[in-house]
Amino acid sequence: MSIAVAPEVAAALARGGAVVALESTIICHGMPYPKNLQTAVEVEAVVRDSGAIPATIAILDGVPHVGLSSEQLKRLAISGRQFQKTARRDIAHVVASGGNGATTVSATMFFAHKVGIPIFVTGAIGGVHRHGEQTMDISSDLTELGKTPVAVISAGVKSILDIPRTLEYLETQGVTVAAYRTNEFPAFFTEISGCQVPCRVDSPEECAKIIHANKNLDLCSGILIAVPIPTQDAASGNLIESAIQKSLKEAEEKRIIGNAITPFMLERVKELTGGSSLEANIALVKNNARLGAEIAVALSNLQK
Numbered sequence: 001m002s003i004a005v006a007p008e009v010a011a012a013l014a015r016g017g018a019v020v021a022l023e024s025t026i027i028c029h030g031m032p033y034p035k036n037l038q039t040a041v042e043v044e045a046v047v048r049d050s051g052a053i054p055a056t057i058a059i060l061d062g063v064p065h066v067g068l069s070s071e072q073l074k075r076l077a078i079s080g081r082q083f084q085k086t087a088r089r090d091i092a093h094v095v096a097s098g099g100n101g102a103t104t105v106s107a108t109m110f111f112a113h114k115v116g117i118p119i120f121v122t123g124a125i126g127g128v129h130r131h132g133e134q135t136m137d138i139s140s141d142l143t144e145l146g147k148t149p150v151a152v153i154s155a156g157v158k159s160i161l162d163i164p165r166t167l168e169y170l171e172t173q174g175v176t177v178a179a180y181r182t183n184e185f186p187a188f189f190t191e192i193s194g195c196q197v198p199c200r201v202d203s204p205e206e207c208a209k210i211i212h213a214n215k216n217l218d219l220c221s222g223i224l225i226a227v228p229i230p231t232q233d234a235a236s237g238n239l240i241e242s243a244i245q246k247s248l249k250e251a252e253e254k255r256i257i258g259n260a261i262t263p264f265m266l267e268r269v270k271e272l273t274g275g276s277s278l279e280a281n282i283a284l285v286k287n288n289a290r291l292g293a294e295i296a297v298a299l300s301n302l303q304k
């Protein structure tokens with residue numbers, strides 16, 4: 001398969017430099033224009049400021065791209081939902097039809113691994129949906145983590161999902177789950193989920209050592225590094241929780257199912273919290289980007 005790798009990304013990979021992959025569903029389906037463009041540009045800048053090369057991943061006119069120009073980023077941000085939400089199962093179809101795809105965590109991990117990028121930063125991964133034991137709605141992000149050796153830096157998962165079952169499923173898939181400077185798995189808008197993680201990490205170097213060991217052992221499975229939202233950016237837990245409850249009910253009443261649930265929930269929670277969830281979202285993605293870049297630099301030093 002031909003993948004268009006931006007020259008700057010290819011050069012960094014060839015010299016064993018620090019590169020951080022970024023997803024595009026968050027741009028096209030997770031935030032409104034122009035905030036999405038502003039965030040995408042700022043997140044790339046944070047990665048650069050911390051010494052790594054950003055590689056945003058998307059499918060443009062049927063061609064998977066790793067590393068986008070500022071014009072391409074703008075095209076994504078303006079097109080929004082016209083870019084198909086593309087998880088692993090959608091990749092072949094989007095490519096075959098010459099379509100445009102915004103890659104989710106699963107698809108972004110797939111392409112990152114294909115070109116040799118071991119670290120990927122996002123806001124939140126998908127998980128086991130509430131009532132997932134009946135609907136079997138389990139994000140392919142979790143199975144991808146089970147079979148693709150990429151370390152994903154995220155703020156945990158949102159409590160729109162069933163967090164305890166998400167962690168159980170990650171265990172089943174053999175995914176290393178670590179939390180950064182805490183023993184508790186974070187729940188995106190808040191650092192509290194009530195769930196403990198099996199592994200705690202306290203520095204970028206420690207994260208890099210785990211990624212290095214995972215690679216040397218050929219474990220072939222992924223790593224989830226969960227970073228709590230910075231305290232000053234945490235949105236009001238009560239406000240968010242009541243918005244989530246209301247949106248869940250609406251989603252049920254409207255019979256929204258499948259891959260439409262996550263974008264619907266994100267949009268409704270944003271509306272119901274008067275946009276405060278969006279600001280928290282942007283702040284934590286940038287925080288994750290800084291740590292992801294620091295880990296990429298530490299890993300590059302370790303492997304020199």
Ligand code: PSU
Binds near residue numbers: 140266
């Ligand atoms: N959760 C968020 N924001 C997001 C997503 C999840 O808080 O933007 C996106 C990510 O791209 C993730 C995808 O990979 O939604 C999961 O979708 P689904 O639940 O349909 O697998």
Ligand code: MN
Binds near residue numbers: 137138139140258259
């Ligand atoms: Mn799903």
